[in-house]
Amino acid sequence: MRIKPRFLVGGALIVAAIAYLIALGIRSTSEYYLTVDEAVARQTELTGQAVRVAGRVKAGSISWDPATLTLGFAILPLPPQDGAKVEPVSMRAAPEIKVLCKGQPKPDMFAAGRDVIVEGRLTSHNFVTAEQVMTSCPSKYRAKKTG
Amino acid sequence: MTLIGQTALALALILALYSIGANLFGLRSRRLDVLASARHALWAMAAMVALAAGALWSGLLRSDFSLEYVASYSSTTLPTLYKLTALWGGQQGSLLFWTLLLAIFTAIVAFQTRERNAEIAPYVLIVMAAVAVFFLGMLNFVTRPFDPMIPAPAEGADLNPLLQNYWMAIHPPSLYTGYVSATVPFAFACAALITGRLDDGWIRSTRRWALFSWFFLTLGNMFGARWAYEVLGWGGYWAWDPVENAAFMPWLVMTAYLHSVMVQERKDMLKVWNLALIGLAFALTLFGTFITRSGVISSVHSFTQSGLGPYFLSFLLAVVAGYTGLLLSRLRLLRSAAELESYLSREAAFLFNNLILVGIAFAVFWGTIFPVISEAVRGVKITVGPPFFNKVNGPLALALIFLMGVGPLIAWRRATRRNLVQSFTAPAAAGIVTGLFALAAGIHQWYVLSGFSLAAFVLGTIVVEFERGVAARGRMVHERPPRALVNLVAKNNRRYGGYIIHIGVVFAFVAIIGSSFFKTEVKRSVREGQSFEVGPYKLVYLGLSSLDTVHLENVSARLNVMRDGKTVEVLEPAKLLYKRQQQPATRVAIRSTLGSDLYIVLAGVDDKSGLVTFDVFLTPLVSWLWLGGVTMALGTVVTMWPNAREREAIAAAARRRVSALERELASEVRGA
Numbered sequence: 001m002r003i004k005p006r007f008l009v010g011g012a013l014i015v016a017a018i019a020y021l022i023a024l025g026i027r028s029t030s031e032y033y034l035t036v037d038e039a040v041a042r043q044t045e046l047t048g049q050a051v052r053v054a055g056r057v058k059a060g061s062i063s064w065d066p067a068t069l070t071l072g073f074a075i076l077p078l079p080p081q082d083g084a085k086v087e088p089v090s091m092r093a094a095p096e097i098k099v100l101c102k103g104q105p106k107p108d109m110f111a112a113g114r115d116v117i118v119e120g121r122l123t124s125h126n127f128v129t130a131e132q133v134m135t136s137c138p139s140k141y142r143a144k145k146t147g
Numbered sequence: 148m149t150l151i152g153q154t155a156l157a158l159a160l161i162l163a164l165y166s167i168g169a170n171l172f173g174l175r176s177r178r179l180d181v182l183a184s185a186r187h188a189l190w191a192m193a194a195m196v197a198l199a200a201g202a203l204w205s206g207l208l209r210s211d212f213s214l215e216y217v218a219s220y221s222s223t224t225l226p227t228l229y230k231l232t233a234l235w236g237g238q239q240g241s242l243l244f245w246t247l248l249l250a251i252f253t254a255i256v257a258f259q260t261r262e263r264n265a266e267i268a269p270y271v272l273i274v275m276a277a278v279a280v281f282f283l284g285m286l287n288f289v290t291r292p293f294d295p296m297i298p299a300p301a302e303g304a305d306l307n308p309l310l311q312n313y314w315m316a317i318h319p320p321s322l323y324t325g326y327v328s329a330t331v332p333f334a335f336a337c338a339a340l341i342t343g344r345l346d347d348g349w350i351r352s353t354r355r356w357a358l359f360s361w362f363f364l365t366l367g368n369m370f371g372a373r374w375a376y377e378v379l380g381w382g383g384y385w386a387w388d389p390v391e392n393a394a395f396m397p398w399l400v401m402t403a404y405l406h407s408v409m410v411q412e413r414k415d416m417l418k419v420w421n422l423a424l425i426g427l428a429f430a431l432t433l434f435g436t437f438i439t440r441s442g443v444i445s446s447v448h449s450f451t452q453s454g455l456g457p458y459f460l461s462f463l464l465a466v467v468a469g470y471t472g473l474l475l476s477r478l479r480l481l482r483s484a485a486e487l488e489s490y491l492s493r494e495a496a497f498l499f500n501n502l503i504l505v506g507i508a509f510a511v512f513w514g515t516i517f518p519v520i521s522e523a524v525r526g527v528k529i530t531v532g533p534p535f536f537n538k539v540n541g542p543l544a545l546a547l548i549f550l551m552g553v554g555p556l557i558a559w560r561r562a563t564r565r566n567l568v569q570s571f572t573a574p575a576a577a578g579i580v581t582g583l584f585a586l587a588a589g590i591h592q593w594y595v596l597s598g599f600s601l602a603a604f605v606l607g608t609i610v611v612e613f614e615r616g617v618a619a620r621g622r623m624v625h626e627r628p629p630r631a632l633v634n635l636v637a638k639n640n641r642r643y644g645g646y647i648i649h650i651g652v653v654f655a656f657v658a659i660i661g662s663s664f665f666k667t668e669v670k671r672s673v674r675e676g677q678s679f680e681v682g683p684y685k686l687v688y689l690g691l692s693s694l695d696t697v698h699l700e701n702v703s704a705r706l707n708v709m710r711d712g713k714t715v716e717v718l719e720p721a722k723l724l725y726k727r728q729q730q731p732a733t734r735v736a737i738r739s740t741l742g743s744d745l746y747i748v749l750a751g752v753d754d755k756s757g758l759v760t761f762d763v764f765l766t767p768l769v770s771w772l773w774l775g776g777v778t779m780a781l782g783t784v785v786t787m788w789p790n791a792r793e794r795e796a797i798a799a800a801a802r803r804r805v806s807a808l809e810r811e812l813a814s815e816v817r818g819a
Contacts, residue, residue, distance in 0.1 A: 007495070014503065016729030018539075021539045021542060022510050025514075026514075026531055029535040029538060030531050031532065038348060038527075052530060065258075068563075068759045069760065091313075105748070105760050106751050119532075
């Protein structure tokens with residue numbers, strides 16, 4: 001089909017409008033998706049930004065007040081996945097991020113040692129004020145080779 | 148069982164390869180008996196895959212934990228229904244299930260093309276068998292469903308509790324059926340390109356397959372949304388998660404395809420576009436599997452991740468490259484004589500509808516893979532969440548709904564002023580009045596106002612169409628309205644089935660607006676006897692009760708739901724603990740009415756303080772989403788219903804092709 005120029009203009013306008021919406025959407029809604037290490041390393045530049053941080057809930061760090069729906073805990077870096085290179089053990093303590101989430105019920109699968117994604121803002125030094133805490137499916141439900 | 152299953156899968160692979168070889172040889176040597184043998188091999192292949200699936204099902208039913216798959220995804224205490232659905236609860240099984248569907252569809256196509264479409268059938272079957280070879284290759288060499296577990300454990304790990312739900316029993320099969328049946332139109336498109344028979348024969352022959360695929364993609368998405376709504380307990384049904392997007396994109400492209408093929412059938416335009424769309428739809432089904440299986444994009448609910456990614460990506464790239472090359476090599480043959488003449492024409496409305504649908508699909512695609520791209524380009528992972536998808540797709544959806552009203556009523560070629568006035572005055576008035584009513588009711592968000600107005604406008608156009616048809620039947624065959632309505636739909640089922648689908652889309656659209664803009668959430672921790680208010684409801688917490696079975700532990704809270712001082716219902720949201728995996732899950736209690744849903748989650752029980760936390764949502768209009776889904780499914784069935792006129796058109800097209808062949812032969816004879 002040959003298309004007359006005036007119809008190309010209409011088509012181009014639609015395509016341009018879609019492209020504009022996408023560009024605008026990306027600019028106004030993007031969040032940094034970080035590991036605990038990255039969040040700790042880059043926090044000066046990221047303070048005040050919307051972030052998602054993936055980590056593992058530190059044992060003994062959880063405080064939960066059901067009356068005010070306030071959940072506080074700390075997350076540690078996720079251990080390297082199978083096949084990833086193992087980094088040498090360093091003497092310094094593992095970096096951690098403290099999280100405070102107010103006004104949300106505690107997620108069902110939330111517990112020490114579980115992998116979570118925390119969504120919120122990096123408000124101060126190593127501290128995230130979270131709007132949402134998502135628990136990802138623990139790896140033990142995937143088939144594992146044994147023996 | 149291991150031996151039977153593995154042997155069956157190996158034989159299936161060999162048969163698929165044999166069929167490809169026999170088809171190629173039969174085409175070259177022009178031997179019909181060899182082509183027949185290729186077809187029979189595909190039937191045998193389907194039987195072998197069915198045998199393998201049967202073997203795995205039998206293993207699941209008998210809790211045969213010497214199979215690694217059974218030990219990983221089932222247990223002795225798993226209810227029988229979920230033992231059956233565990234076939235698609237894990238990766239190897241779901242690939243086997245996919246292959247089973249593909250094998251069945253291939254066998255059906257091999258049967259349907261015994262006589263019809265004889266000139267392109269071998270190519271169609273080669274393409275389908277080639278896709279089967281890929282999946283069978285994976286099952287035989289990469290992700291094997293029949294690997295043994297040594298030593299066999301006494302008990303299995305159980306199915307993920309989130310999957311122990313009846314929506315999960317029907318959601319994956321629907322979605323897979325939708326995905327896999329898109330292979331059929333794709334294979335016909337490939338065959339048309341290879342043979343150069345580029346009239347609309349391939350489209351007509353696969354119209355019903357394309358609708359079948361769309362039907363199941365629609366249901367699959369709806370069931371998935373319903374599952375998320377009932378099981379995940381966050382009060383919503385759609386989160387723009389990569390896994391959801393993967394199922395939504397093929398639906399969008401298939402929707403575009405179903406519309407644009409009408410333009411080709413009618414006006415002989417958009418040939419290249421249609422071929423591109425069906426290629427894209429098929430590629431997106433593979434892409435969907437790739438992102439759910441590869442773990443490249445982290446998803447909150449990807450249940451199975453594995454090393455399948457590179458294989459799927461390679462296959463996907465090969466398909467895209469091969470198909471694009473084929474399409475480009477045939478561009479010369481795909482010129483069309485007809486031209487777009489006016490913006491005010493049905494062709495233009497369809498074209499713009501297509502651009503927007505593909506635009507939405509692209510926006511979804513871009514948002515889904517953005518973390519990967521930003522990591523590659525800028526070295527930092529940036530994600531975009533639901534706000535991105537809503538911001539981009541919201542306005543596009545409005546435009547699409549508008550075109551949905553315009554498209555069916557505007558004239559082909561070039562609309563006259565008279566046509567526009569006659570068709571659109573009443574619907575436009577309905578839209579404006581609805582908008583004013585909404586404004587008077589205190590709604591001020593521009594999106595909601597325009598959304599409701601457009602919804603009324605579209606319903607108005609559909610009413611106008613039905614009214615016109617009924618009136619015409621009244622004049623011509625003197626039928627009374629109820630009877631005329633039935634006959635109108637029965638005699639023009641393609642068209643009026645389409646309108647019914649549009650009504651369903653409007654329902655769903657209104658539901659999405661209502662539930663996105665007017666949802667309220669109340670979170671409250673209370674003690675026994677205390678109450679709190681949510682919208683017009685007063686909820687009184689009466690107490691906990693618990694139930695303990697071998698399989699799970701159930702703690703449920705009783706709530707008295709009161710409205711205007713009277714108890715309307717007692718709801719019992721619950722928390723479940725699946726013992727095998729020590730995983731909690733939530734059982735939401737919903738009071739559903741056409742106006743709104745009261746959705747209660749038992750969010751927490753604190754033994755120390757005796758406080759029980761509830762998370763309550765009041766979501767207006769959400770029921771219309773499910774009603775919309777049912778209406779869309781109903782409309783699709785109407786439009787797929789066998790129709791004498793269409794059979795005649797296919798037969799006529801076949802006759803034309805035969806006579807064209809005869810002319811060709813005659814001229815060859817004369818030439819010689």
